Amino acid sequence: MQSTDPNATPQASTGNDQAIDGELETLSRQLGEAETKLAEMRETVLRERAELDNQRKRLQRDLEQARRFANEKLLADLLPVLDNLERGLAVEGADAAALRGGVELTLRELGRLVDANGLKVVGAVGEAFDPERHQAMSMVDAAGMGSGKVVAVMQKGYVLNDRLLRPALVSVSK
Numbered sequence: 001m002q003s004t005d006p007n008a009t010p011q012a013s014t015g016n017d018q019a020i021d022g023e024l025e026t027l028s029r030q031l032g033e034a035e036t037k038l039a040e041m042r043e044t045v046l047r048e049r050a051e052l053d054n055q056r057k058r059l060q061r062d063l064e065q066a067r068r069f070a071n072e073k074l075l076a077d078l079l080p081v082l083d084n085l086e087r088g089l090a091v092e093g094a095d096a097a098a099l100r101g102g103v104e105l106t107l108r109e110l111g112r113l114v115d116a117n118g119l120k121v122v123g124a125v126g127e128a129f130d131p132e133r134h135q136a137m138s139m140v141d142a143a144g145m146g147s148g149k150v151v152a153v154m155q156k157g158y159v160l161n162d163r164l165l166r167p168a169l170v171s172v173s174k
Contacts, residue, residue, distance in 0.1 A: 122157035123168025135167040142173035149173045
């Protein structure tokens with residue numbers, strides 16, 4: 001900016017120019033610092049996004065592995081039952097009593113295994129009919145039993161950790 005004062009000296013104008021130059025330098029330095037900080041923040045954001053994406057992929061991979069091998073323990077526990085059944089079938093010329101005894105042992109082992117894994121049997125004769133856990137196939141007159149009691153079980157039902165897998169097919173007293 002030029003002064004209109006005829007008595008003004010060129011040195012006053014130079015002082016203003018130096019102040020403006022100093023202020024311009026300061027602003028340029030601050031702008032450079034801000035641009036550097038912005039570049040660092042952009043880099044940080046990109047790294048964070050990449051890390052989140054990697055964690056998401058890792059979690060998906062872990063979930064997929066968990067789904068694929070969720071039954072591993074149960075199946076490993078079932079292997080002895082399979083072995084016993086195969087041994088029973090491999091015996092030649094066994095009498096019916098021995099075969100029945102082997103099947104009963106295998107059934108007990110399987111029952112112990114499923115019970116240990118949270119599977120419970122539903123549908124015992126004499127218990128009260130529960131439409132949430134039983135499916136009535138027929139109604140019969142049963143002497144000595146009250147109304148609404150299970151008289152016969154046609155097919156056992158099963159509950160896994162309090163969730164019904166299959167209802168029991170039963171006959172119910174009138």
